[in-house]
Amino acid sequence: MGNSFEKFRKNDVYLIVILIVIGIAGLILMQAVKKQGGTVVVKVDGKVYKELKLSENQTVEIVNDKGNKNILEIKDGKVDMTYADCNNQVCVNHKKIMYNGETIICMPNDVIVEIHSDDDSNVDAVAR
Ligand SMILES: [Zn+2]
Structure with a gap:
């Protein structure tokens, strides 16, 4: 028992x-x-320049109106600014980003890279 x-x-x-x-x-x-499921939103001069899938490995060239160039690399769900012709290189030295809401900003070239996860699409009231 x-x-x-x-x-x-x-x-x-x-x-x-x-x-x-x-x-x-x-x-x-x-x-x-x-x-x-994240989306990488690239903004140049305050406007959406490109929307990329975080899940797809790719290298993207970003050129603004003045001809300034940034190169963004998406690899294994992480986003990294690998090249920029800006004077301070803050964006290139920025750590890789991978989470919702994280950003890499290149002030001299007016480039903003943001990660948006798919399940909070109603938070995009930040768009100016
Ligand atoms: Zn920069």
Whole structure:
């Protein structure tokens, strides 16, 4: 009798552990999907210049009205400014961005790179 009770408790613990593991896996998966679904919005002179998928590896050349050039690289869900002909190089020295709301700004060239995750599309009231 006491034996079967112990077995029951053991199975219970296994069940709880399995549920926790599934829960954590689900959270990680959701996070990954969220990251994949992001959009990289490039603005030049305050206007939307290009919209890119965060999930697609690509290198994009950005040229503003004055002919200034920036090169943006999207790789493995991370966005990096790899080149700019601006005088301060703040944007090139900026760390790679990957999360919703993060930005890389090149003030001299008037270039703004923003990450928008797909599930908060109603927050774009910031558009000027
Ligand atoms: Zn710059």
